[in-house]
Amino acid sequence: MDSRGRTALVAILWGGLVGLCAAYIHATLRVSGDLRLFMPTPRTRAERLILEEVSEGPASRLLMVALSDAESGRGAGSSRDGAVERLAESSQRLASALRSDPAFALVANGADPLATIPASLLPYRYLLSPTLDRERLDAGYLHRQLIERERDLSSPAAGLLEPWLPSDPTLETLKVLESWQPPREPQLIDGVWFDERGSEALMVVETAAGAFDPLAQRIVLEKLRAHFAAVAAPSVRLEVTGPGAFSVLMQSRSEADARLAGILDTAGMVALLLLAYRSLRYVVLGALPLATAGIAALAAVTALFGTVHGITLAFGFTLIGVAIDYPIFILSHRLPGVSAVETARSVWTTLAIAVVGLCVAYVAFALSGVVGLAQLACFNVAGLAAAGLSTRYLLPQLLPAEPRDHGESRLPARLADLSGRIPPLRWLAPALALASVAALAWLPGPLWENDLGRLTPVPAPLLQRYATLQQELGQPDVRYLMTVDGATAEQVLAREERLAGALGRLVARQAVSGFEDAARYLPSASTQERRRAALPGETELRAALLEASRDTAFRAGLFAPFLADIARARDLPPLTPQRVAGTPLELSIGSLLIEREGSWTGLVTLTGVRDPAAVSRLAASSDGAVRLIDLEQASNGLVARQRARILRSIAAAALLLALVVYAALRSVRRAARVLGPMALTTLLTLAALHAAGVALNLFHLVALVLAAGLGLDYGLFFERSAHDPAGRRRTLHALTVCAAAACTVFAVLASSTLPVLRSIGVTVVLGVIGNFGLALLLVRPERSLACSDATPSPP
Template sequence: MKQLTHISLTARMRIALALLWMLLLVLAGWAVSQRLELSGDLRKFMPSARTPEQKLLIDELGEGPGSRLLLIALSGADASVLAAQSTVLRARLAAQPQFELVANGGELGFEAIPEHLRPYRYLLSPTLDAQALDAATLRDELDQRVQDLGSPAAALIEPLLANDPTLETLKLAEAWQPANAPQRRHGVWFDRAGREALLAVQTQAAGFDPTGQAAAVNAIRTAFAAVHGDSGSKLTLSGPGAFSVEIGGRTAREASLIGTLDTLVFIALLWLAYRSWKAPLLGALPLASAGLAGLAAVALAFDGVHGITVAFGFTLIGVAQDYPIHLFSHQRAGLSPWASARMLWPTLGTGVASTCIAYLTFLVSGVDGLEQLAVFTIVGLATAALTTRFVLPALIDPAPRDAADSARLARLWARLARWPRFGAGAFALLALAAAAIVTWAPGPFWQNDLAKLTPVPTAALARDAQLRGELGAPDVRYLIALEARDAEAALQGSERLLPALQQLRATGALAGFDLAARYLPSAAIQRARQARLPDAVALQTALDSALATSPFRGDAFRGFVDDVARAKAAPALTVRDLAGTPLAASVGGLLLERDGHATALVALSGLTDPAAVARVAQQHGARLLDLKQASESLVAAYRERVLWALALAALLLAATVWVALRSPRRVLRVLAPMALTTLLILAVLRGFGVELNLFHLIALILAAGLGLDYALFFDHAGDDRAEQLRTLHAVIVCSLTTLLVFALLASSSIPVLRAIGGTVALGVVFNFVLALLLVRAPIVKTAAETADA
């Protein structure tokens, strides 16, 4: 490479080298794509949970039933048509592997309980807690069955009779319906108005698996397309998974649009700035190299690359587009591109090193996602800088136009000469005013509510709340948690809590609840019920007595006697025995077994008196968890780590600039615009009532990097008028490209993109102006300019 600096390549050779670079990028892109495994688990961007509430929040958001619940409403046709469609849709979805549970209220009957669990029905049901399975009970039940067989329910009852004359199967199926199940019309769930058929679907994919959730959503839409025909019915799909798919799709569309506009802006501005079609092409090569190098580094260093790392990473390394622009703008006749790159390198290298140091602090954040972001950004920026320094000069025309010869630029610079330079007094006054606004602006300073960051439309959230109310879905904010040494102890504890919950429901403190013990009693309860079951001889004697006055044949219920005998001798049913059954989904979401302990959860709905519920839970050794409060404390903990990382970054950045400049005055002059810009951005955001979130903080780092870059190059120019003009040209092109890109982001409907875009756009404007007012050396006017003045 050193020998290349002394060789002037022909135009054809430069084109060939550029094509070779592009070919290498294509090959590298293919190689990276083979190893790249994208992840969508947002828990990688969360700090380690410290409290039980935070741990439960992370588990529930990712794996809990709430995150995997999709709500379906069918509307726009007659109730009978919608009911038929609901039945067919449920059957289609239940047969697909993407779903653990599909419920529409029509799954009552013998098939509701898997065959191998049917003998356990008397151990799972509370029926015999208050009565014995004796001749009197059996006689009453058989008399009732005779009446049932003469009713419209005969078709449902008849297949159950031989094995289950007491209809315990149906009683259990009814009991296992949601605690506040909606009304049933035509055999399936409907809303209170009777206009919408309702279904509840639980996905196999976790809430943090966007690919799995997208597959589930697509399966539902495909199944509905095959079901609705020309009936005119409509499908409404809601829930976290549906929202994440919608958000992902909208984000991808907006990112694609913004990326396309960004590319067009970059090409247009570089063509206008340098009057050459080569400039956009050559300027993009270091940036493309940076992105691929960053992706490769993260793919090698981590198990999977998070989608947010890719999205934010490419945004944050956008500052790398400035590096070739500085090289282009500082070209001049008589100086080879290699010499120009060598002269710029101390300044460019200082800026790159300082920015990388800022991101280096993320490596000690303890958050996997931030560590990925740090690796991506540091490797990307370093690659862009090194390729600009050691490869790009070989491709540049050695006889360029000199920006210092531009009459238009000279006139602009002359006007800027009239701007008063900022002194220490003006700087202090502006800083104090900004600090005052930041400190005393009304409203909360930090945004801790994650719900306010969602781009889900208000109407969609309201529709989701309405469907949850109709279906009696559990509250997504409150849960009761009962910790125990194992699943059996957790089930026993929740059984002791059950009467108190029933009392709370009776007093209106809550509308409903759901807990694992409703589906799977503790082994202690099951053994007690086994003890109350009669043995085979006693049961047969009681059954013969009941049959004496019944129209049923004497041998009609042998299956029933056999089932009871198996139940009396069987081991207690456990969570593991439910694997592969519909009960596994219900129990698994409410009974968590991890790390040698178990947690029984009570899902609540219609909670109106949290204080009363919290008191009752505490009296029974449990706790009412507020997941909203847990999420806010988690965000606060995350922010605290980021702020400490930023404080460390600021110290390291100042030290780097000191090492490079070795002059207290120059160091202060270079750091001042960046520091004041940060204050001014905060003042503007706070002044307009914006509550700051984590994405504002990340954007402030990017804005600070840009400010340092502008200040370093104005400092590098000194009082050399030609260098001042070249620097002005470079900074104008850099700031315009960056400003337009982030202004587009600021107009996004996605809150995260809007926060980053608005923050960086403000930073570009403030950094540019303050770099001129604080850093530029006094402008030396030409004789002609002096005469004009």
């Protein structure tokens, strides 16, 4: 086969393979915005609660809606009242529009559904109210109640109570409603919830779709906005916050960031390669291994995971940009009259060490236990391997004859000249290392970031706003939480009833200011049965009522509806979690009583915990079914454990890397020369970040490993050409282009709006500068070194 035909065949085969992969990806890949993919794997019960229930349960499907008026605050008095009226009216209209849309499971805006007992639950009032625990419905009790009702009718509450008296002379309905009252509720203005300042109307919406289905959430949010636009007054503004809104925001942000980064990176790369090689053909061919890497990486992740996080893609495509180095090594080392295949063969040993070394580092991350990081590792290993192999075996087949020696360009010649004139700075490495260690040891400020919230890329102001609204809407403090375990819902409810007494004593002692559990809304079946058994028989009740009302002003026969309701209650089966489905109680109970893998957990939320130790003692004195969970501690523990695991992975990766390099170079001295600048740069970068007051998170660590991988390339290639001045100039050309490319890519990331991308970008840019500079200074020809040790270099 002639060389032209061979070139065509390679091009067709390569293109076909890439095309097939692309088709497979297109058919299979699902991009997800599930933030939990970037969270550590939970281990303890508390950690699971944080990561699953708190983010997956019905509470996570809640969106908080705030309506504000653009024209309020312009002048006092009447115009402000006008704004409040507009807001209240918009809130009411929006609520009724949302209630008629099946995408929204529940809508609460203060015209609270729990202000009345749902009609279907009304007959249950005698089973739900605690009255029958203490009283019997006998003549004495009923008489006292009727006298009270007479007085009520002569009091300011007359109008409130009169309609209820015939069916409910003991006011059980009100007692049940009282016990259902949330511990804290936002203030009501014009019948709807408002924030404390009275400037925003508040609403809680439960979506039918899951919080972490960004596509469904996006549709839900669009519907919400459309309803709002259709019914709200023109000056009213809408704000939506909540896990669902966050996942939509993060998805569109990471997509936008990835797109922008891609465009900027491409433009930067093209400009850089044109500048370096002055050939459009080289730019196109040089991009081929990168394209192959991207497609192969995506295909591998798709095959292994099916669902890829948007952030994996944003990261992955940027990190894979490093593969542009590989063709650059070949392009810069080419010489007139030497075929590309020969050049490729000559740099392959070094290139292969670099690829294998990086892959080893990423494999360590695949074992970190974070799904998102494992995806990232898989993405990069597959991508880098594909880039390396295609650079070695496919690219050279397509390259034309080289007319120039890039080692003779101006910049590498000058750099080589410069680095040759600088005296051997033997003190430099130890001095820098010492200074870094000193900075890390003595500069104040936290070294590690333990706040889980900072690892999720949702911007802090949005999370803060979320927390504020949560508080305004009377959600409990989430630091302390009690859990009650049981084999059945009934067992959990019964345990909660026993716990409620002890918690009530803690409330009385002001150790906590309040608590909320499922049993408050729904007593256990056994309690309900006990109350039902305490209901008097038909004749007995009739006689008691007659005697009780003898000397009152109430009309004879007035209480017939009461007798009928009691008769119904006598035959009612106890209310269970299943039977409240579809009523407003379902929301209250659903987030407090959770079934998982056949067992049940009840959450007891606490407010105003002043004496956690007392609550902890109470939990400890239970039969082990009750636990106090400090979510802050648990989440910090989760992050710390995660970090320890990653640090171990990094240590393992470093060791493996050193072994790979030693095995390849078969000389401790040479391996040290390659690895030295890289290790020193890592230390310097850590010190620089710490000195700048940055608390390190696991994404910084990822970035450090990446920078170390780049440093490995630089060290290997400088070391390879240490004793060949012409070769060293070509290597300088290659590495200058590589370092400039890496800086371009990661400077784009460093300017991202996502804190995670930013921390990676900044860290890698620092690392590239350090690695390049130190490798240039430290991996130089040593005059004292025997020439026998020199690596063979291309002619």
